Structure formats: structure tokens, C-alpha cells
Amino acid sequence: MPKPGISLEDLREKLAAFAAERDWDQFHNPKNLAMAVAGEVGELLEHFQWLTPDQAANLSAAAREEVALEAADVLLFLLRLCDKLDIDLAAAAERKLELNAKKYPVGKSRGRATKYDKL
Amino acid sequence: MPKPGISLEDLREKLAAFAAERDWDQFHNPKNLAMAVAGEVGELLEHFQWLTPDQAANLSAAAREEVALEAADVLLFLLRLCDKLDIDLAAAAERKLELNAKKYPVGKSRGRATKYDKL
Amino acid sequence: MPKPGISLEDLREKLAAFAAERDWDQFHNPKNLAMAVAGEVGELLEHFQWLTPDQAANLSAAAREEVALEAADVLLFLLRLCDKLDIDLAAAAERKLELNAKKYPVGKSRGRATKYDKL
Amino acid sequence: MPKPGISLEDLREKLAAFAAERDWDQFHNPKNLAMAVAGEVGELLEHFQWLTPDQAANLSAAAREEVALEAADVLLFLLRLCDKLDIDLAAAAERKLELNAKKYPVGKSRGRATKYDKL
Numbered sequence: 001m002p003k004p005g006i007s008l009e010d011l012r013e014k015l016a017a018f019a020a021e022r023d024w025d026q027f028h029n030p031k032n033l034a035m036a037v038a039g040e041v042g043e044l045l046e047h048f049q050w051l052t053p054d055q056a057a058n059l060s061a062a063a064r065e066e067v068a069l070e071a072a073d074v075l076l077f078l079l080r081l082c083d084k085l086d087i088d089l090a091a092a093a094e095r096k097l098e099l100n101a102k103k104y105p106v107g108k109s110r111g112r113a114t115k116y117d118k119l
Numbered sequence: 120m121p122k123p124g125i126s127l128e129d130l131r132e133k134l135a136a137f138a139a140e141r142d143w144d145q146f147h148n149p150k151n152l153a154m155a156v157a158g159e160v161g162e163l164l165e166h167f168q169w170l171t172p173d174q175a176a177n178l179s180a181a182a183r184e185e186v187a188l189e190a191a192d193v194l195l196f197l198l199r200l201c202d203k204l205d206i207d208l209a210a211a212a213e214r215k216l217e218l219n220a221k222k223y224p225v226g227k228s229r230g231r232a233t234k235y236d237k238l
Numbered sequence: 239m240p241k242p243g244i245s246l247e248d249l250r251e252k253l254a255a256f257a258a259e260r261d262w263d264q265f266h267n268p269k270n271l272a273m274a275v276a277g278e279v280g281e282l283l284e285h286f287q288w289l290t291p292d293q294a295a296n297l298s299a300a301a302r303e304e305v306a307l308e309a310a311d312v313l314l315f316l317l318r319l320c321d322k323l324d325i326d327l328a329a330a331a332e333r334k335l336e337l338n339a340k341k342y343p344v345g346k347s348r349g350r351a352t353k354y355d356k357l
Numbered sequence: 358m359p360k361p362g363i364s365l366e367d368l369r370e371k372l373a374a375f376a377a378e379r380d381w382d383q384f385h386n387p388k389n390l391a392m393a394v395a396g397e398v399g400e401l402l403e404h405f406q407w408l409t410p411d412q413a414a415n416l417s418a419a420a421r422e423e424v425a426l427e428a429a430d431v432l433l434f435l436l437r438l439c440d441k442l443d444i445d446l447a448a449a450a451e452r453k454l455e456l457n458a459k460k461y462p463v464g465k466s467r468g469r470a471t472k473y474d475k476l
Contacts, residue, residue: 015216022223034164034175045277064205072214094124153273157398158400249451252454272402279394313432314450320428323414324421332368
């Protein structure tokens with residue numbers, strides 16, 4: 001059984017402390033943080049852009065660790081953004097999963113990558 | 120004290136079940152999922168692009184809920200990407216926080232938005 | 239009167255020759271190129287993410303040249319993507335301008351950043 | 358011989374007039390426009406994310422026209438961004454092509470998708 005790992009709430013708190021110690025709240029407004037999320041996603045994409053789907057699914061250990069740290073960057077700025085907007089990201093994810101279950105009923109969406117509004 | 124909320128591990132499992140029920144693993148390879156993360160981040164940005172920093176920090180309740188669900192989309196695809204690459208996102212986030220503490224020592228980075236390699 | 243500068247068609251040709259000389263057509267399929275565009279846009283964003291709108295509008299000459307080269311990267315991959323899809327980007331831009339004129343009539347959209355479907 | 362099509366300079370002028378008529382210069386500062394470029398690129402990616410490389414290279418006419426208009430959106434906001442920063446995008450693209458020729462000498466980069474700093 002996998003360990004639950006650090007919770008989003010604990011990460012959120014650590015990030016808030018990290019920023020406060022560095023006096024970074026002045027930079028961490030939601031508009032800036034949304035851009036920072038996107039900047040990190042750009043770096044994540046760069047790891048995959050020239051790989052075939054097969055190569056992308058079979059990264060070396062070194063490449064996988066680089067990707068892991070890029071994915072972490074995305075999560076950390078996303079959490080920080082949510083914190084600044086008083087959004088509970090874990091709760092939002094649960095709400096979204098429920099919405100997705102309605103938007104993508106198994107019968108209609110099975111085996112199809114079609115967007116819900118075209119199903 | 121805030122609730123810890125659903126764990127990343129629980130979300131990961133729910134997403135895997137959601138995709139399996141719909142036979143979506145055929146689409147969910149890492150390359151595609153990295154693109155999906157970026158697509159969702161684009162939608163997140165669109166909520167903020169024409170707002171001043173002040174407006175972005177003071178969203179209406181309706182806009183905030185829209186942003187919450189976009190942020191959730193980013194998280195869900197990010198988790199799914201990590202799952203497909205056998206990356207433990209919670210553990211990666213903890214590693215990245217430790218690395219950031221070294222890259223951005225308080226003394227050098229206090230009050231500055233400068234990237235670590237230019238500090 | 240400003241010079242017209244190099245045309246998109248000339249750029250497209252130069253890029254095709256550049257890729258052919260390096261045997262890069264094997265990497266330059268539309269899916270990969272769309273990701274490359276997004277990766278470059280991430281780098282573009284990183285120049286602006288921690289700046290206030292005023293700072294972003296008043297870059298130093300050095301920062302402006304960095305931004306110019308990032309913007310060029312976006313354009314070059316975008317042109318390459320269009321070339322691979324047999325899309326005439328200049329003609330598409332003209333079509334889009336005409337569509338935008340219909341979607342955003344002056345009377346309705348004056349002074350408003352509202353998306354056309356909510357006007 | 359393909360037509361040169363509308364020049365970037367003509368597009369830039371048309372966009373400036375379009376924004377002026379709608380009193381949109383108040384929204385079109387470089388920070389906002391950089392976000393808008395990224396938002397449009399997100400929409401571009403969504404067309405490709407679930408396609409195999411083969412499917413992405415063989416779009417239907419309808420899908421290709423949708424992609425053409427998304428690519429146009431990216432170009433239009435990119436041009437608008439450059440205009441607001443007094444960047445001549447056509448000239449920057451030429452400078453970048455020259456730089457790329459130095460960063461990626463044919464001998465070293467032939468048949469390899471490796472980034473220049475790892476060649």
C-alpha cells in the first residue's frame with residue numbers, strides 16, 4: 001500500500017512559510033502566480049516535445065527525475081495560486097471529479113477522447 | 120485547523136479508476152498528458168489575462184469557482200501524468216522544496232524575484 | 239514608413255531549408271511542433287511573470303532583446319507547424335481578423351475585455 | 358510561386374487600428390498580451406493532445422481550419438505584444454535564425470533533437 005505522502009494542506013503551509021521568510025508575497029499575487037504555473041508547464045513540455053509517445057513513456061531514470069521536479073514546480077505554484085485565492089485545491093479536485101463523472105458518462109465516453117460538449 | 124482533504128494518492132487512484140472505466144488509458148500516455156496539462160493551464164490563464172493584478176486578487180465568487188475548477192483540471196492531469204511515469208508527485212514536491220531552500224537562501228533572495236542562477 | 243521586413247513566406251522557406259539541412263523533419267511533425275510552440279511561450283512568459291504591468295511595459299534594452307528572441311522562437315515554430323499542416327499563416331491571420339471584426343463589433347465591445355460569447 | 362501574403366507590418370497596423378477603434382489599448386499591455394499568447398497556445402494544443410502523431414499530421418479539412426484560426430490567434434497576439442514593446446518581430450525572427458545557425462551547426466546537430474547546450 002503506497003504511503004499517502006505529504007498532504008496538499010501541508011505543502012500549502014510550507015510554501016506560505018517559504019515565501020514569507022523571503023518576503024516574496026509582494027510578487028505572489030494571483031495574476032503572477034498563474035503566469036508562473038504556465039512558465040513551469042512550458043518547461044515540463046520541453047522534456048517531451050521531440051520524443052515519440054513511446055520514448056516519452058520510457059524515460060531514463062535521470063530524465064524521469066527532471067520531469068518529476070518540473071511537475072513539482074507546477075504543483076507548487078498551483079498550490080500557491082490557490083492559497084492566494086482562498087481556494088482549497090483538494091476540495092476543488094474532488095468537485096471536479098464529480099462533475100467529470102457527469103460530463104463523461106461511461107456509456108457515452110467509453111473508448112473516445114471526444115470533449116463532453118461534442119459527445 | 121483546516122482539514123487535510125483528499126490525499127494526492129487517493130486522487131491518483133480515483134483518476135486511474137475513472138480512466139480505466141472509460142477505456143481511456145489508450146489516450147493517457149505521458150506525451151499526451153503533458154499536452155493536456157498545458158491545455159488546461161491555458162484555460163486557467165484566460166481567466167486572468169485581461170485583469171489588473173488587483174482585479175485578479177479580488178475575483179467574484181463565481182469567477183473564483185471557475186478558477187478553482189480549472190486549477191483542479193491542471194492538478195488532475197498532472198497527477199495522471201505522474202502516475203503514468205511512476206512519479207510520486209507528493210514526494211517530488213517535498214524534494215523540490217528542499218532543493219529550492221538551497222537554491223534560494225533567505226539571505227540572498229529576500230525581497231528579490233531573481234532566478235537562482237542570477238542571484 | 240517602416241520597412242515591410244522579411245515575409246512569412248520567406249521565413250517559412252528558410253525554416254524548411256534549415257530543418258532539411260539538419261535532417262530534422264523526422265522530429266518536426268505537427269504534434270511535436272505544437273508542443274514546441276508552447277514550450278517557447280513558457281519561456282516568453284517567464285520574462286514577465288514577476289513584473290508589474292508597468293515594469294513589463296518598460297523593459298531594459300537587454301530584456302527587450304531577450305523577449306524579442308523568445309517571441310521570434312514562438313513565431314518560427316508556429317510557422318513551421320503551419321508549414322507541416324499546409325496552412326498559410328498569413329492568409330489565416332487575415333481570415334481571423336475578419337472574423338474578429340464580426341465577433342467584436344465596435345458598438346458592443348468598445349472599452350470592454352469581454353469574450354465575444356458573453357458580449 | 359506562392360504569394361508573399363500580407364506582411365507582418367501590415368498585420369501589425371491592422372491590429373493596432375482594431376484595438377484603437379475598440380478602446381482596447383487599456384487592456385493591451387505587454388504582461389496581459391504575453392498571457393493572451395499563452396492562452397491561445399493552450400487552445401492550439403487542445404486540438405492535438407489526444408491525437409497520435411499520425412492523426413495530428415492528417416487532420417480533416419475542418420480540423421485544419423480550426424487549427425489555422427488558432428495559429429492565427431497566436432500570431433495576432435504575438436504581433437500585438439511586439440508592437441507594444443517596439444519589437445520588430447520580422448527582424449527578430451531573422452536575427453534568431455542567424456543565431457540558430459550558429460547554435461546548431463549542421464555537423465553537430467544533424468539528425469539530433471538535442472538542445473544546443475548539450476550538443
